Structures are given as structure tokens and as C-alpha cells.
Amino acid sequence: MRAQLIPLDGTPAIDIHNDLTLVGRKEDCDLRLNHKSVSKMHCLIVKTDGLLLLRDLGSTNGTRVNGQRVRRAVLLPNDNLSIARFKFRVFLGPDEGPDLPQEHTHRLDADEVADLLDAAKRPAASGPADHLPAAPFHPNLLPDVYPEESGSKV
Numbered sequence: 001m002r003a004q005l006i007p008l009d010g011t012p013a014i015d016i017h018n019d020l021t022l023v024g025r026k027e028d029c030d031l032r033l034n035h036k037s038v039s040k041m042h043c044l045i046v047k048t049d050g051l052l053l054l055r056d057l058g059s060t061n062g063t064r065v066n067g068q069r070v071r072r073a074v075l076l077p078n079d080n081l082s083i084a085r086f087k088f089r090v091f092l093g094p095d096e097g098p099d100l101p102q103e104h105t106h107r108l109d110a111d112e113v114a115d116l117l118d119a120a121k122r123p124a125a126s127g128p129a130d131h132l133p134a135a136p137f138h139p140n141l142l143p144d145v146y147p148e149e150s151g152s153k154v
Contacts, residue, residue: 001050002095005031005081005088013091016052021045023083024057037061037084045075052092059084 003016014031023031024042033042039059046053052075056063064082065073075081079090108116 001047001052002091002093003047003052004091006091008080008087008089014088016045016047019047021047033083033086035085038086039084042083051075052090054081061085 005014005016007014016031018030021030022041022044023029023033023038024040025032025034025036025038026040029041031045039057039061041057042059043057043063044055046055053072054063054065054070054075055072056070061084062069062082063084064070064080065075066080067082075090075092077090077092081088081090
């Protein structure tokens with residue numbers, strides 16, 4: 001599985017290669033975000049079984065997924081991830097495989113072109129979306145969010 005954090009400020013994407021990626025301000029972190037808003041050891045990203053899991057390590061300024069402050073979460077494609085003041089979009093996709101040989105071009109004669117054009121003009125028995133597989137829905141299974149802050153004190 002290929003995993004990337006794409007910064008929303010337009011800087012280059014960050015590949016998540018390791019099974020465990022420690023994010024923080026310390027020099028020995030796998031992903032170093034050198035800003036005072038980031039804790040020394042801010043959060044941990046775990047890549048396993050086609051999933052990307054996030055665990056906040058008790059950071060001061062928090063970790064948010066889609067605007068919600070979390071202690072832990074499953075990161076899904078296109079989730080918005082905020083690590084202190086740094087904002088990313090999550091990209092998940094298949095590993096890049098080897099380049100496959102290109103198919104050869106097939107030359108069509110006039111009759112084949114006419115047949116294809118006639119077939120395109122005929123109404124389809126079903127809509128084009130009927131031929132596409134349904135996109136899988138993966139809810140955020142491990143939400144462990146902070147309680148909403150209220151103005152009242154107990």
C-alpha cells in the first residue's frame with residue numbers, strides 16, 4: 001500500500017514508507033516537523049494490513065482528523081489530518097508496480113469504425129454507472145475523540 005501525506009500548503013508530498021512512523025519535533029523522529037506548535041513526540045502513524053492508523057502521543061496542541069481532535073483514528077483516503085499547525089490530506093493507493101508493456105495499436109478499417117459508431121448511438125440497456133463496481137465504504141472504525149469542550153464547569 002502506498003501512503004502519503006499531502007501538505008495543503010503546496011509543499012511536496014511526504015511518503016509514509018515505514019510500518020511505524022514517529023512524527024514530532026525531535027531530531028530522531030521519522031517525520032520531523034520542526035515548529036514549536038509540534039510536540040517532541042507528537043503522534044505515531046502505523047501502516048498495517050492496508051490501513052493507516054494514527055495515535056496521538058499526548059501532544060499539547062493535538063492531532064485532528066477532519067477537524068475532530070482525536071487520540072487515535074483510522075486514516076482514510078482524502079481525510080484531512082492536522083498535526084498542530086501542519087495540515088495534510090491523506091492519500092492511500094496501491095503500490096506502484098513495474099511499468100507494464102504498452103499494448104499494440106490496432107488499426108480499424110472503415111466497417112469496424114462504422115460498427116463502433118452505431119453501437120455508441122444505440123441506447124444502452126442499463127446506465128453507464130451500472131457497469132461500475134460500487135466504491136467500498138470504510139467508516140472511521142476507531143474514533144477516540146476528545147469530549148466536546150463546553151462552557152460549563154462541573
